[in-house]
Amino acid sequence: xxxxxxxxxxxxxxxxxxxxxxxLMLLRPELFMRxxxxxxxxxxxxxxxxxxxxxxxxxxxxxAPAVVNINTAKVVTEHRVTLFDDPIFxxxxxxxxxxxxxxxxxxxxxxxxxxxxxxxxxxxxxxIDGADEIEISLHDGRSGRARLIGSDPxxxxxxxxxxxxxxxxxxxxxxKPLQVGDVALAIGNPFGVGQTxxxxxxxxxxxxxxxxxNQESFIQTDAAINPGNSxxxxxxxxxxxxxxxxxIFSKTGASHGIGFAIPVATxxxxxxxxxxxxxxxxxxxxxxxxxxxxxxxxxFGVKTTHGAIVAGVYRNGPAAAAGLTPGDIITHVNGExxxxxxxxxxxxxxxxxxxxxxxxGIHNSIAASWRVTIGPKER
Numbered sequence: 001x002x003x004x005x006x007x008x009x010x011x012x013x014x015x016x017x018x019x020x021x022x023x024l025m026l027l028r029p030e031l032f033m034r035x036x037x038x039x040x041x042x043x044x045x046x047x048x049x050x051x052x053x054x055x056x057x058x059x060x061x062x063x064a065p066a067v068v069n070i071n072t073a074k075v076v077t078e079h080r081v082t083l084f085d086d087p088i089f090x091x092x093x094x095x096x097x098x099x100x101x102x103x104x105x106x107x108x109x110x111x112x113x114x115x116x117x118x119x120x121x122x123x124x125x126x127x128i129d130g131a132d133e134i135e136i137s138l139h140d141g142r143s144g145r146a147r148l149i150g151s152d153p154x155x156x157x158x159x160x161x162x163x164x165x166x167x168x169x170x171x172x173x174x175x176k177p178l179q180v181g182d183v184a185l186a187i188g189n190p191f192g193v194g195q196t197x198x199x200x201x202x203x204x205x206x207x208x209x210x211x212x213x214n215q216e217s218f219i220q221t222d223a224a225i226n227p228g229n230s231x232x233x234x235x236x237x238x239x240x241x242x243x244x245x246x247x248i249f250s251k252t253g254a255s256h257g258i259g260f261a262i263p264v265a266t267x268x269x270x271x272x273x274x275x276x277x278x279x280x281x282x283x284x285x286x287x288x289x290x291x292x293x294x295x296x297x298x299x300f301g302v303k304t305t306h307g308a309i310v311a312g313v314y315r316n317g318p319a320a321a322a323g324l325t326p327g328d329i330i331t332h333v334n335g336e337x338x339x340x341x342x343x344x345x346x347x348x349x350x351x352x353x354x355x356x357x358x359x360x361g362i363h364n365s366i367a368a369s370w371r372v373t374i375g376p377k378e379r
Contacts, residue, residue: 065140072107075104110231112160116169117168122157122231134146136162146162150280159275170233173264185198188232200224200257218261219242219243220260231244243261243267245260245261246260246261281352281376282348289341308341310324330360357371358370
């Protein structure tokens, strides 16, 4: 029997090697890939089961009946400059020719939200300001007159009441837990075309210093809000009221995706005050504040980057009585962190005079707290 030749041994080894390589290529193909930069990515496993409904019809059906159209009318007297006002003409003809001022009827439209089966309706102050007649048109086709209970120009809110049986009322939600990205639906009567629903998200919360009203802490949304939407409802995905649509930023008068709504908590507070007192009684702390920036925090030797520095204290005011002094840093109100001085002022304004609040912060580099009895804000 002849021995295998070296060439046959080599062929057998090559065959075994090729077989091993083939098996590895099938089982571990990554071993044969060209090396290079590795980019790690997170691959979605699909949308979560609670990602939201495919339709918001249930939310609209719940909220829409309580959103009304508001038509107002007022008589405007015009004193136009005419030939009779010319001094030379009057020199020749005297005052014998009297011109009766011209009167005309001015109408406007907006939206409102029925918030109680007693017929209370929330809307914007600018919708009904100066109106002699206020006509309400309901979603079910009924209509009737409403009377003004009270208004608050500082927040641009007004409260109306109409007498009618079986009025639908919206369900109040919570504006405080809102998060940027939450679904928002705007319901109103844009351009007078009839009730319209638009959808968007919450773009921002606590928007202020916009020059829209004196007291600002708006919800910002990209749900389309147009002229005629003012006073309408901003609702969540469940159809619960979270805000009263108020204003837009626009160069053309049409929606550019930047709309603002008054939070429902503010609307509730104003409504309660108007029902009980016919006006809004606001609170006052009696301090001037400066927002705490990282640079100021560093200069004061504190680690916190949220809050406000007391820049001044009004003599004989609530803060002075509580022991606050210039240079104190306020970081919390009633245990909740605040971001800036405007937030402190806004919270005080929405509190009844006589309410006691607890401020926490830093005094002379030491943790401190103050109990402040809110005073009445002078008008």
